[in-house]
Amino acid sequence: MTAxxxxxxxxxxxRHRLRAGLTVLGMVVAILAFGLLGTVVxxxxxxxxxxxxxxxxxxxxxxxxxxxxLSYKERIRAVDxxxxxxxxxxxxxxxxxxxxxxxxxxxxxxxxxxxxxEFVVGENAMxxxxxxxxxxxxxxxxxxxxxxxxxxxxxxxxxxxxxNWDFVIRGIYDGARKGTDQSQMFLHWAYLNExxxxxxPGRADNVGVFIAEVERAxxxxxxxxxxxxxxxxxxxxxxxxxxxxxxxxxxxxxEAIVVAIRIVSYLVIFIIMAVMANTMAMTARERTAEYxxxxxxxxxxxxxxxxxxxxxxxxxxxxxxxxxALTFPVAAxxxxxxxxxxxxxxxxxxxxxxxxxxxxxxxxxxxxxxxRRVARLSIVDGLRAVG
Amino acid sequence: MKPVPLSYSLRNLWARRxxxxxxxxxxxxxxxxxxxVLMLDQGLKEALVDTGQPDNVVVIRKGSETEVQSVIxxxxxxxxxxxxxxxxGAGGLPLVSRETxxxxxxxxxxxxxxxxxxxxxxxPAGAAxxxxxxVVEGRMFRPGSSEILVGSSIAQRFRGMGLGDAVRFxxxxxxxxxxxxxxxxxxxxxxxxDADPLLQTFRRNAFSSMVxxxxxxxxxxxxxxxLDADPRLTLEAKLERAxxxxxxxxxSNFINILGLTLSVIFSVGAVIGGAITMYxxxxxRTAEIGTLRALGFRRSSVMAAFMLESLLLSLLGGVxxxxxxxxxxxxxxxxxxxxxxxxLAFSFRLTPAIAAKTLLFALGMGLVGGFMPAARAAxxxxxxxxxxS
Numbered sequence: 196m197t198a199x200x201x202x203x204x205x206x207x208x209x210r211h212r213l214r215a216g217l218t219v220l221g222m223v224v225a226i227l228a229f230g231l232l233g234t235v236v237x238x239x240x241x242x243x244x245x246x247x248x249x250x251x252x253x254x255x256x257x258x259x260x261x262x263x264x265l266s267y268k269e270r271i272r273a274v275d276x277x278x279x280x281x282x283x284x285x286x287x288x289x290x291x292x293x294x295x296x297x298x299x300x301x302x303x304x305x306x307x308x309x310x311x312x313e314f315v316v317g318e319n320a321m322x323x324x325x326x327x328x329x330x331x332x333x334x335x336x337x338x339x340x341x342x343x344x345x346x347x348x349x350x351x352x353x354x355x356x357x358x359n360w361d362f363v364i365r366g367i368y369d370g371a372r373k374g375t376d377q378s379q380m381f382l383h384w385a386y387l388n389e390x391x392x393x394x395x396p397g398r399a400d401n402v403g404v405f406i407a408e409v410e411r412a413x414x415x416x417x418x419x420x421x422x423x424x425x426x427x428x429x430x431x432x433x434x435x436x437x438x439x440x441x442x443x444x445x446x447x448x449x450e451a452i453v454v455a456i457r458i459v460s461y462l463v464i465f466i467i468m469a470v471m472a473n474t475m476a477m478t479a480r481e482r483t484a485e486y487x488x489x490x491x492x493x494x495x496x497x498x499x500x501x502x503x504x505x506x507x508x509x510x511x512x513x514x515x516x517x518x519x520a521l522t523f524p525v526a527a528x529x530x531x532x533x534x535x536x537x538x539x540x541x542x543x544x545x546x547x548x549x550x551x552x553x554x555x556x557x558x559x560x561x562x563x564x565x566x567r568r569v570a571r572l573s574i575v576d577g578l579r580a581v582g
Numbered sequence: 583m584k585p586v587p588l589s590y591s592l593r594n595l596w597a598r599r600x601x602x603x604x605x606x607x608x609x610x611x612x613x614x615x616x617x618x619v620l621m622l623d624q625g626l627k628e629a630l631v632d633t634g635q636p637d638n639v640v641v642i643r644k645g646s647e648t649e650v651q652s653v654i655x656x657x658x659x660x661x662x663x664x665x666x667x668x669x670x671g672a673g674g675l676p677l678v679s680r681e682t683x684x685x686x687x688x689x690x691x692x693x694x695x696x697x698x699x700x701x702x703x704x705x706p707a708g709a710a711x712x713x714x715x716x717v718v719e720g721r722m723f724r725p726g727s728s729e730i731l732v733g734s735s736i737a738q739r740f741r742g743m744g745l746g747d748a749v750r751f752x753x754x755x756x757x758x759x760x761x762x763x764x765x766x767x768x769x770x771x772x773x774x775x776d777a778d779p780l781l782q783t784f785r786r787n788a789f790s791s792m793v794x795x796x797x798x799x800x801x802x803x804x805x806x807x808x809l810d811a812d813p814r815l816t817l818e819a820k821l822e823r824a825x826x827x828x829x830x831x832x833x834s835n836f837i838n839i840l841g842l843t844l845s846v847i848f849s850v851g852a853v854i855g856g857a858i859t860m861y862x863x864x865x866x867r868t869a870e871i872g873t874l875r876a877l878g879f880r881r882s883s884v885m886a887a888f889m890l891e892s893l894l895l896s897l898l899g900g901v902x903x904x905x906x907x908x909x910x911x912x913x914x915x916x917x918x919x920x921x922x923x924x925x926l927a928f929s930f931r932l933t934p935a936i937a938a939k940t941l942l943f944a945l946g947m948g949l950v951g952g953f954m955p956a957a958r959a960a961x962x963x964x965x966x967x968x969x970x971s
Contacts (some may be wrong), residue, residue: 214858221854228847258687258698260650260923261784287651354651357643357816397787429787432753434687447695448918448925455841455915456650460677463848469608470855473601477862543713564600 204505206578211478215510218474222514222557223521225467226550231529232460233546239453240448241539245374246414246438250310251419253405254441259285262401263431270425271405276418279408281306284384288351290341290358294377297535298336299351299380301387310408313371314381316464320345320366328386330365334377338367340534349380356391378535394529405490464553471561475507486569487577498568507562508555515554519547586879586887591839594863594891595898596743601651602895605859609899609947610906612845612852617907617940619841623834629928630830633768634822637669637799638711639808644818648922649683649791649831650700658815658892662792667805667899671710678794679705682777684784685924688753689741697925698918699736701751703777711793714767720745720760726942733770735927737761739916743784752783768826771916771927793822829921831883836965849947851898856951860892864959871959872967885960892952906939909930 208215253271255261265282272280286299304325308314316324316332324330333343343349343364351360353542362382370377384402392399409418419435426433436444446453486499522542530540595602634640641662642652654662659680672675687696702708706725709715722727737743737758749756752897756775764770781787795804806819820828866873874884879921907930916927 213861217858221847221851224847228844243846257784258685260685293647352645354646359646428753444696448697450695451915451917459844463851466608466611466851468847469604469611470851470858473588473604473608473855474858476600476604477858481866520643
C-alpha cells in the first residue's frame, strides 16, 4: 500500500515534467536566496559572536571619536578584579582605495596578543614583530585577498593620522576558531605615538580603547562599574561595557539594514509560496475528474488529500534539498568576491534548518487549498468536471 | 491581419481568478522589493546630495575623508578666510563658518540602542550658509551659550532630545532651545550649537572644517587653486554638493548592489511562476486555439493574444507592487552611514522615473515568462489542436 502510494505520487508529479521542473527550479532559487540572506545577517553579528565573556572595553563616554589619556592605564589596572590590560587605537588608513577597507589597530603588541589568544601568531613571527617598530601583523584572510606575504611592505594613507605610512609585514595570524575575524591588521601603538608626538604633540599619549581582562566572568558588571566610577567627573569620563555589548553596539547602529534583509528573506519565501500554491491549484483542478473517480472507487477523502499533499511536499523538499546543497558553494564564492567586507561568512546550522523548515512550510501551505477543495468535492460534480 | 480582441485575454485572466491572483501576487512582491530599493536609494541621495548648496564650499584636511576626521588649525582657518572669492552677506561680513564636528553617542527612543550623532558647532554665518534650515519650534541658540538646536529626525528618534530638555555631554549640561527642519537633508540628523563653547567642552583648539559661500559659483577652481598652492595649508576644498555625494557613495552602492541582486534572483522565481501559469493556460485551451486558427486568426495573432495575456498579468502584479511600495513613503529608515560613522535618517522617495522603471521591470518579467508558452500556442497545428479534448 505505502509503496504504491509513493509510486503514485512520483508518477503524478512526473506527468507535467516542464511544470514540475520549473516549480522545483523556483524552489531552488528561493531556498538558495533565503540561505544566503540568512548568512549575510549572521556575518553582521559575527563580531559579537566571537567576543569573550571576560573582556571589558573602556572608551570615552562621549563617543569613540574622543580618546582617553594613556595615564588611565595604571588606574584601570588597579581596579579590583582586573587581571590583565591592553589598549588599542583605530588607525583608519586606506590601502590604495577606500573600497579595500579593513580594520587596522595600533596595539600594545605584547599585552594585546596575550589578551586575544584567538589570534594565533607563530613564535618567531611574534618575536620579529615585537622587534620591528614598523612591523605589523595581518590576518590570514586579509593576506589571501591582497596577496600579502611576510616581509612585504604595506603602505597606508592615513585619514585620522595624516600622511603615508609604511609597515613591514612580520607575521600572519590565524584564527583559533572558525568564527574568528581574520581580516584585521595590527601595528605598534608605540610607533604611532612616537610619530604623532613629533608631528602633532597635542595628540600624543592618546588611547582609543582600553581592553581589560577580568578574573572571573561573573565579575564583569561590578568591575565595569568600578572602572567608570574611578573616572566619573574627570576630564575624560569613561564608558565600560563587555566586549559583546560593545560589538552589538556597532550592529545596532546598522540595525535597519539587518531588519530589511530579514524582511526581504521572508518575502522570497512568500513569493515561492504563491508560485507553488499556483502549481498545486492548477494540478488539482486538472485532475478533478480523476479524484472523483478515486473517491467513487472507495478511496477515502483523506487518501486523496494525502496524495496532493505528498506531491506538493515532494516538489518543495526536492527543490529545498538542491537549494541547501547549492548554498555552500555559492556562499563560498560570494565570500571570495566580497573580500574583507564580511570577515566571517559561514553558513550556520540554524540557517540550514530554517531553509528546510521553509521548504516544508511552503509544501504544506501550497497543498491546503486544493486539499480542502478535493475533500469537499461531491463525486457527481467531480466526474462531470472538465479539466 | 486581424488581431484577437483584447477582451479575450482579459476574460481569460478573470476566468481563472485564483491562479491569476497567485501569479500576480508573486510578481507584486518582486516588484515591491525592486521599487523599494530604488526608492530607498533615491531617498538617500536626496538626503545627502541636497544637503549641499551649489555655491558652498567645504574645506577639510587633506586625506581625511570626513569632517569628523579632519583638523584645521586656527592659523590655517585665518588664511582660508582671506580668500577673495568668499561672498559677503548682510553688513559686509564674509559668509564663512569655522565649524567643529564631532560625534556623540546617544540612546535611541526605541530600546535604548546607542547611535552616533553628529554635533556641529557653527560660526556666526553657519545658519546663513544653509538657507534650507528653518527653526520650527523654539528659537535659535544664543552665541557663546550652552544652548543647542536639534534636527527634527534627532528630536523624534532620540531619548531626551525634545524642546526644553537638558542633555549632558562633555561634563556640561546643554539646553535644547529649538528644533529645526532642513528639508529632509542630512542636517535633520544633526545637533547644532555655537562652535566656541563646544570647542572648550571637547578640549580642542582646532576646528574640524570650514564652509564658505562663493560670490560666484564659477570661481571655485580659482579658490581651490589658491588653497592648493599655499604650502602652509594642507587642506582640500570640495563643492558642498560633491562633498556630500561622496559621503553617500558607499551606502548607496551597498543598497543598490544588494537590492538589485535580490530583485534579479527573485524575478527568476516570479518569471517561473508566470511561465507555469501561461503554459497551463495554453494547455487547457488547446481546442480554443485550434478554433481561433480555424476562424482565420493567424499564428502571429494567437501569439500576440497570449503575450498580451502574460503582459496584462505582469502589469497587474506591477501596479499592485508599486501601490504597496508607494505606502513605504510614510516610513523613515535610520541607520549608520559607514563613511561618516554617524546616524542618518532618510525615507523612501517615489519619483515618476522610478514608477516607470518599476512598471517596465514588471512588463519585462511578463515578456520573458510569456514568450515560450505563447510560442507554443502559435506553433500548434490547426487539426491537432481541434482534435484535443
